[in-house]
Amino acid sequence: MSVAITFRGYDFHCHIDLHPNPPGLIARCEKEQIAVIAVTTTPLAFSQNLTWTKDSVYVHAAVGLHPELVGERYAEADMLERLIAGSRLVGEVGLDGSPQHRASYGKQKDVFARVLRAAQTHGGRVLTIHSRRAARDVIDLIEQHSDRNRVLCMLHWFSGSIAEARRASEFGCYFSVNAAMLRQDRGRALVRGLPRDRLLTETDSPFMTLNGRKASPVDSLNLMGELAETIALDEISTRNLIDANARHVLNFAGLL
Numbered sequence: 045m046s047v048a049i050t051f052r053g054y055d056f057h058c059h060i061d062l063h064p065n066p067p068g069l070i071a072r073c074e075k076e077q078i079a080v081i082a083v084t085t086t087p088l089a090f091s092q093n094l095t096w097t098k099d100s101v102y103v104h105a106a107v108g109l110h111p112e113l114v115g116e117r118y119a120e121a122d123m124l125e126r127l128i129a130g131s132r133l134v135g136e137v138g139l140d141g142s143p144q145h146r147a148s149y150g151k152q153k154d155v156f157a158r159v160l161r162a163a164q165t166h167g168g169r170v171l172t173i174h175s176r177r178a179a180r181d182v183i184d185l186i187e188q189h190s191d192r193n194r195v196l197c198m199l200h201w202f203s204g205s206i207a208e209a210r211r212a213s214e215f216g217c218y219f220s221v222n223a224a225m226l227r228q229d230r231g232r233a234l235v236r237g238l239p240r241d242r243l244l245t246e247t248d249s250p251f252m253t254l255n256g257r258k259a260s261p262v263d264s265l266n267l268m269g270e271l272a273e274t275i276a277l278d279e280i281s282t283r284n285l286i287d288a289n290a291r292h293v294l295n296f297a298g299l300l
């Protein structure tokens with residue numbers, strides 16, 4: 045990839061493989077010049093995602109094990125650790141402290157700590173992290189097992205407190221923000237409280253719904269206006285800010 049590559053949008057947390065036509069969507073992202081981090085929910089799905097994205101300049105596959113699946117797929121954690129040796133991008137990983145996933149919480153913490161240690165060992169890893177109802181534990185584990193010079197953590201669709209977000213930003217964490225967050229008072233207040241140089245954009249599609257339909261990475265193109273309004277910056281400066289932040293992340297992962 046050349047440094048002079050143009051990006052029109054950034055979707056740093058997207059489940060391309062859960063959309064109906066992944067190769068078609070990847071081609072669309074190429075055409076629209078949208079940089080995408082294509083997360084996976086199980087390590088078994090990674091090789092197919094790598095095959096789909098191998099010739100793509102804009103869409104990059106990440107290897108992950110979704111915390112909601114750790115209970116039933118704990119045995120795949122070994123495979124995940126092995127695959128992190130060969131993948132600069134890691135996700136979706138993290139913790140989910142919702143009541144329905146509480147039973148697996150101990151295993152989730154074990155897997156997430158192993159992921160962080162593997163990323164720390166290999167270095168130059170970028171993680172996209174789920175932290176629903178588990179922000180404090182996620183930040184504690186990041187602090188215990190990684191350092192910002194070797195592992196860049198992006199907290200995706202963060203819903204913890206402003207104080208927790210500040211603490212995470214002190215450890216070097218980035219935050220990928222989506223339209224659903226910007227349409228709620230709480231989400232907007234959180235985004236306003238974050239350091240601007242840590243902001244990124246995402247869609248979490250197809251899980252996020254927008255105006256009654258499933259989102260797609262193409263929706264990231266329309267996020268700048270809402271984000272600019274939220275952080276009280278003009279739209280061109282916001283675009284330049286996100287461009288610089290996103291390039292830092294891609295560069296950290298050796299993708300620029």
Ligand SMILES: [Zn+2]
Pocket residue numbers: 057059083136248251
């Ligand atoms: Zn996700």
